[in-house]
Amino acid sequence: PHVANPFRGVIDLVEMKLLTFPFDKEDRNYSTEAIPAELMDDALAWREMMLEKLYNFSNELMELALAVQPKFAWARNNLGVALGRMERADEAVSQYRHAISDDPRYGPAYANLASLLASQGRVDEAAKVYDSLSRVRNRDPFSQYQAGLFALGRGDFETALKRLRK
Numbered sequence: 463p464h465v466a467n468p469f470r471g472v473i474d475l476v477e478m479k480l481l482t483f484p485f486d487k488e489d490r491n492y493s494t495e496a497i498p499a500e501l502m503d504d505a506l507a508w509r510e511m512m513l514e515k516l517y518n519f520s521n522e523l524m525e526l527a528l529a530v531q532p533k534f535a536w537a538r539n540n541l542g543v544a545l546g547r548m549e550r551a552d553e554a555v556s557q558y559r560h561a562i563s564d565d566p567r568y569g570p571a572y573a574n575l576a577s578l579l580a581s582q583g584r585v586d587e588a589a590k591v592y593d594s595l596s597r598v599r600n601r602d603p604f605s606q607y608q609a610g611l612f613a614l615g616r617g618d619f620e621t622a623l624k625r626l627r628k
Contacts, residue, residue, distance in 0.1 A: 475509045535565035546578055569599040573608050
């Protein structure tokens with residue numbers, strides 16, 4: 463090869479394997495290998511982006527993903543959003559709660575759950591969820607901002623000020 467690091471393969475983001483090709487242009491074979499450790503973080507990030515794009519097209523794909531990987535907080539949260547938009551609030555609440563259970567640090571599920579509960583007039587439940595969000599994501603300014611605005615809307619100025627200062 464005339465370059466130091468010539469093209470030698472691709473990462474299959476579905477199967478999460480490295481497919482390598484020989485330098486001989488006439489050889490049509492390839493070999494399948496494990497993804498090298500130094501490429502794994504990038505491969506996982508690209509896989510996540512690919513799946514996110516796919517799931518945005520179809521609730522059925524999200525449900526299939528959850529069947530394969532039931533503890534996928536991101537997919538559960540997005541399914542909750544879709545169900546909420548279809549006015550299936552109880553199912554949305556269930557998906558948000560599953561997402562929180564699957565990944566207790568996943569802030570968007572808390573925020574979406576609290577917002578949905580508040581929109582249903584379940585303000586006390588929403589306040590508890592915002593409290594949890596504020597505690598779990600205590601260094602995340604956006605989470606603190608959301609919890610602060612909710613407290614402000616309830617007239618709880620002390621809590622609002624405390625959270626908005628974070």
